[in-house]
Amino acid sequence: MKEVYLQKLKKEFVPAAGCTEPASIALAAAKASETLNAVPERVEMKVSGNVFKNVMGVGIPGSNLVGLPISVALGALGGDPKAGLEVLDGINDDILELAKIFVDNGSVSVDVKPAVAKLYIECICYKGENAGRVIIQDRHTNVIMAERNGNILYQNVPETTKGNAKILDGWNFESIYDFVNTVDVADIIFIEKGISLNKSIAEEGLRGNYGLQVGKSMLLNIKKGLLSKDLMNRSIMLTAAASDARMAGCSMPVMSNCGSGNQGMSLTLPIMVAAEKLKIDEEIKLRALALGLLVSIHMKTFVGQLSALCGVLLSGAGAACGITYMLGGNMQHLNSTLKNMTGSVTGMICDGANSSCAQKISASVGAGIQSSLLAINHNCLNGMNGIIDDDVELTIRNIGRLANEGMEVTDEVILKTMLEKMKKVS
Structure with a gap:
C-alpha cells in the first residue's frame, strides 16, 4: 500500500x-x-x-x-x-x-x-x-x-458519486497506521509545505480584519487575559484566523485536502501547534501529519466530495489522530480518538462556504483535541453510543451513511432556503 x-x-x-x-x-x-x-x-x-x-x-x-x-x-x-x-x-x-x-x-x-x-x-x-x-x-x-x-x-469517465463512494482495496485504519510507522520520512517530506502555506494565511488572518474575525477576536481576548494561550486555544485561534481570511477572499494560497482549503487548514494547523507545544521532532511531526491526512481521506471516501455534513468533522478527526500519535498513542488510542470525535460534532451542517466556517472550524478543532486527550487517558465512547460502533471501520461507514442517506433532505432544505434568499435580494 x-x-x-x-x-x-x-x-x-x-x-x-x-x-x-x-x-x-x-x-x-x-x-x-x-x-x-x-x-x-x-x-x-x-x-x-x-x-x-x-x-x-x-x-x-x-x-x-x-x-x-x-x-x-x-x-x-x-x-x-x-x-x-x-x-x-x-x-x-x-x-x-x-x-x-x-x-x-x-x-x-x-x-x-x-x-x-x-x-x-x-x-x-x-x-x-x-x-x-x-x-x-x-x-x-x-x-x-x-x-x-x-x-x-x-x-473521460466520471468517478462514482452516488451513495458510498468506491473504496480502494486495502484501505483501512490499521493499514494507514502501519504505513505511517514504516514509510521513509524522505518520501513524505513534501507534505511539510502544507504547514508553511497554512501557517502564513493564519498569520495574515490575525493581522487583517477578515470576515467575522473569529481568530483575531481570540487573540485580543488572550491579550486581555480572558483566554489562555494553551494548546487548544492557540490551535483554534490560528485555524479560525486562516478560515476568516480565506472565506473573505484573501488571495494567499493554502494547502487543501480532499478538495477543501478549510479541511486542509483545520488538519495541518492543530498538528503544527501541538508539535511546537510538545517539542516534537520533525520526523514524528511529519508522520503524524501523514496519519491525519490519510485518516481524513479515508473518511472522505465514504462521505463524498460534497455533502450537507460539514467536512471539518473529517479534518478535525484527522488532526485529533495526529495529535494522539504525537502524544505516544498506539492503535487502540487512535481508535478511541476517532470514536470520541464521532460522538462530538458529527451532524453539524454545511450551509455553504461563508464567514461562519471559522466558527464551525473552531468547534471541530476543539472537539478534536478534547477527543485526543480523552483517548490518551483511556476514555472512549463504546458501541452502545449512537452511530459509534466498537469496530472503528464500521464507525467510519456509519458517518458516511449519515452523510449520504440521513442528510439528503437536509441538503435540499438548505439549498431551498438559500435560493429563497436569493429571490428576495433580486
Whole structure:
C-alpha cells in the first residue's frame, strides 16, 4: 500500500488559491473559454446545488467581491486553464474591471441543475455562433468533457458519486497506521509545505480584519487575559484566523485536502501547534501529519466530495489522530480518538462556504483535541453510543451513511432556503 498512500497524498494535498468551489467554477470557465478559442461574449454556468451553496457567500480572491457570477467572469476572461485550483492566481486589476463590466452587462447566467452529481459544473462560453462547453464532475479539477460546437474534443469517465463512494482495496485504519510507522520520512517530506502555506494565511488572518474575525477576536481576548494561550486555544485561534481570511477572499494560497482549503487548514494547523507545544521532532511531526491526512481521506471516501455534513468533522478527526500519535498513542488510542470525535460534532451542517466556517472550524478543532486527550487517558465512547460502533471501520461507514442517506433532505432544505434568499435580494 506504500505507493497507493503516497500517490493519494500527492493527489489530495494540493495548493489552492481561494475557496475551492469558486476556483473550480473559474477553472471550468477558463477551460470553456480555451475550448471556444476566443474571448467569450456571454457565458452560461450550470451547477449542482451543493456547488451553488458553496459559492453564494464566499469571497473571491483579489476581487473584494462575493459570489458565482464574478468567479465565472474572472475565469472566462483571465483565468489560467492549466493552473488547476490556482486558476485565478495572477488576475490583475484590468481583468477584474473587465469581469465586473461583464457581470454588470448581464453576460453571465447561472442556473442550478437538478439530478446531477453533487459536484457538477457545466460551463458554456459563446461568441457569435461558436460555443465551447466544459463539464467538471466529482472532483474540483476533474474535467470529464470538453466540446466545441457540439464536437467532442475530450471525454473521460466520471468517478462514482452516488451513495458510498468506491473504496480502494486495502484501505483501512490499521493499514494507514502501519504505513505511517514504516514509510521513509524522505518520501513524505513534501507534505511539510502544507504547514508553511497554512501557517502564513493564519498569520495574515490575525493581522487583517477578515470576515467575522473569529481568530483575531481570540487573540485580543488572550491579550486581555480572558483566554489562555494553551494548546487548544492557540490551535483554534490560528485555524479560525486562516478560515476568516480565506472565506473573505484573501488571495494567499493554502494547502487543501480532499478538495477543501478549510479541511486542509483545520488538519495541518492543530498538528503544527501541538508539535511546537510538545517539542516534537520533525520526523514524528511529519508522520503524524501523514496519519491525519490519510485518516481524513479515508473518511472522505465514504462521505463524498460534497455533502450537507460539514467536512471539518473529517479534518478535525484527522488532526485529533495526529495529535494522539504525537502524544505516544498506539492503535487502540487512535481508535478511541476517532470514536470520541464521532460522538462530538458529527451532524453539524454545511450551509455553504461563508464567514461562519471559522466558527464551525473552531468547534471541530476543539472537539478534536478534547477527543485526543480523552483517548490518551483511556476514555472512549463504546458501541452502545449512537452511530459509534466498537469496530472503528464500521464507525467510519456509519458517518458516511449519515452523510449520504440521513442528510439528503437536509441538503435540499438548505439549498431551498438559500435560493429563497436569493429571490428576495433580486
